[in-house]
Amino acid sequence: MKKIGFLSFGHWTPSGQSQTRSAADTLLQSIDLAVAAEELGADGAYFRVHHFARQLASPFPLLAAVGARTKRIEIGTAVIDMRYENPFYMVEDAGSADLIAGGRLQLGISRGSPEQVIDGWRYFGYQPAEGKSDADMGRQHAEVFLNLLRGEGFAQPNPRPMFPNPPGLLRLEPHSEGLRERIWWGASSDATAVWAARLGMNLQSSTLKNDETGEAFHIQQAKQIRAYRAAWKEAGHAREPRVSVSRSIFALMNDEDRMYFGRGGDGEDQIGFIDERTRAIFGRSYAAEPEVLIEQLKQDEAIAEADTLLLTVPNQLGVAYNAHVIETILTEVAPALGWR
Template sequence: MPSPSQPLRKLGFLTIGLFDPADPGRGHESTLQLIELGEQLGFDGAWVRHRHLQYGISSPVAVLAAASQRTRRIELGTAVIPLGWENPLRLAEDLATVDILSGGRLNPGISVGRPGHWDQVAPALYPDTAESEEFGYERVERLLRFVKGEPATDFSGVEGIEVYSDRVQPVAPGLPNRIWYGGGSLRSARWAGEQGLNLLTSNVVRAEQSEDFAEIQRSQIEAFRTHHPEGARARVSQGLVVIPTDSASPEQRAKYLDYARNRLPRTTTPQGPARTMFAPDLVGTSAEIAERLYAHAAFREVDEVVFALPFSFGHQDYVQILTDIATRLAPALGWQPAA
């Protein structure tokens, strides 16, 4: 096995938090238990996806507020909150509140764009303003201003017995430095760098200059750091689906291989008008996965990862996968568990 040029410094995992609509509490409890397990195994970060109007986590900030009270060390992230569904001022308040509750462990990941199934959801989401809503980078810029403590209103002071602030409260020191942008194109990578944000890359990118996933991702990382004030030191976290099978049962191995096999066709060519490229899921022993990661052009550019858990597995499958990642795969990549 080749030696990495630099050891893996931060290890995170990402879960979608699926639940049975007939028993949503059980699914949310499973997510919280996985975050607790991640802390016990030494993971540096636990991240949750969002799923609006689906049977997954619809309110990641609320879930992480609960997780903040059941953990003490592990960082808590969102990958990612689509700002088209959010009011930036209200989201800034929620993020600051959870960051305070967690002791400064929140890592909000955000993105922009029109909400999916826009024509169907617009009447419920923006019944009076759908035609005038802005879904571009300006929405991020507003959020950043509020999180950084810039005025949100020209009114402040005392009114009766109530005291008003002109800035978002509570103030969460350090939070602006822990905001990530989920980008999948060269334009978004450059823009995130110019804003001084951190960059989340995932197993989904846009095929612009190549149809080689690893090369596309590498070029986006390069563009981000070229435009970032901190250059090569700018933080980038890579996200891929990895499924180590070291301690898996024969039944689990068969299920994992079948899962990856069914998803493989979408990875061979760009998909749809946006030319979306998906990374193949990495299934195998930790040694085999480590070999493939060392050969991955984008992985060689990062020292942080957020490995994504597969969508539709059971709780015990996730326990096995997380345990193998923390005890076998990540150490093979030079990582050491958090104290």
């Protein structure tokens, strides 16, 4: 059994061929798609976070709005770039959104990826400490965030406050109990997956990772997941961890599906560079008739290792079409694979 959700990058463009021509279109349709996905029986609505781009950015207003419109579905991110974040303010935003949603937030965070502008986090007022990299800074912000989510008091109260204080040191409010255990780390390398396990974060692994062995993407990703689980066990955490992978998967059911995706998707992994130093491998996409798709997906070792699958959706094609994409996977593909 697997949890199955969708992942939207939230693109918009002022083009007559796009159903999302403005930021308002993208935000409002994201809410509507989450409602539709819940009605179809999907388990999660996840959103990517990019700055300086015509995509979804600040996630918490959207997460809160989805939380207010839905009852059951998990609501998450994949991922928030921690290089840009003030961990203290983020704890307040996350706590508020989680309380509105009734404890359904699943927040994916990470050190981030190459962005639209050079060193965009500098415009947000952040820079790495001397001798540290921006990746170090992102992980340091993440560790502060995790510690604050524990809800322990740390701030000395004013002896003459505007309102009465509870006794002892003060914590950030509102505090949402249990959110600390629903934080995920987006790991592109085996080492950061192991680091996330030691800190007690769940693991998000996408269709991109560092090419560390030269093997097929799904094999490298499966090995990353197994290394993460081993590190989790060694760390002695009390609960079981969760692991998600994301995939572009399209079942060709009608002429519209074949028009958009009938060329079969990217049937092979791709190799590229995400910065000047890091060689990366990009996982293939899947697009075929359901019976073919089922046989292809049986061979994906990383999907087999994960408990959660996020379907990347082409949000610019509109809510109705993306609901169709999700529904066909839930009804025509997942049962045959034992996911449902």
